[in-house]
């Protein structure tokens with residue numbers, strides 16, 4: 539089995555109910571943060587982490603994602619004849635750099651089920667999973683950080699963040715012991731158990747699993763063995779719990795800031811902060827915000 543991670547799976551077949559009605563006829567992954575669709579941030583992170591092969595798991599009503607990463611001859615022609623070189627480069631940039639394949643998840647039967655749909659395209663090699671609505675700003679891309687840990691332990695690595703008290707109940711929490719790594723005593727953890735959406739009093743830690751994973755192909759066997767869990771969905775966490783019986787799994791408390799753009803408040807926070815960071819918009823937008831009587 540090759541050790542190098544060459545492929546990243548982007549599950550994007552969820553129904554996006556928290557963003558209705560905006561997501562009735564367009565995918566949540568295409569909602570823009572400033573002027574770029576959410577999914578493109580994730581694809582750029584994969585690319586900056588050294589992964590060019592992108593596998594997107596799509597569902598009904600998601601064709602805008604395919605169009606987005608496709609060539610648009612009409613648009614490119616128009617921009618070319620109008621001499622809009624900057625816009626042309628923006629439009630062409632990403633699709634020229636990636637190799638993208640699609641696989642369908644006919645029904646939204648859960649994140650585990652979505653990952654399982656990518657089995658044939660992934661094959662017998664380790665791979666990354668990116669949930670694009672977790673937007674991460676980091677000096678070293680979050681996925682690159684996970685890949686570096688994976689290259690040492692050659693085992694699955696899950697990204698975790700510290701949650702404030704009470705907030706852990708919306709996430710999967712890890713029960714884990716720290717492992718000394720690269721001079722740091724509390725970034726890498728070896729996982730003992732995973733608990734999905736624990737009550738705050740029953741949470742084994744305040745470390746929550748978020749949407750970046752490096753997985754090994756054994757996860758597909760686990761996902762094929764387990765039964766649907768909460769909400770009748772095939773849960774990735776349940777697959778990982780089964781895998782944990784036979785293989786070590788690690789967690790990495792990565793360096794960076796994460797925004798939950800799958801949630802309305804998180805989406806707004808990301809929009810404001812990404813706009814403030816922009817060279818072309820940051821100045822005037824900051825002035826505007828200062829003028830608001832809050």
Ligand code: UTP
Nearest residue numbers: 549550551552553554555556646647648649652
């Ligand atoms: P979410 O839990 O955010 O669900 O899925 P959702 O359907 O996208 O959004 P809400 O909660 O209804 O508003 C986490 C990730 O897993 C993918 C989603 O597209 C998202 O990237 N997913 C989820 C699938 O691809 N298939 C599924 O069956 C479920």
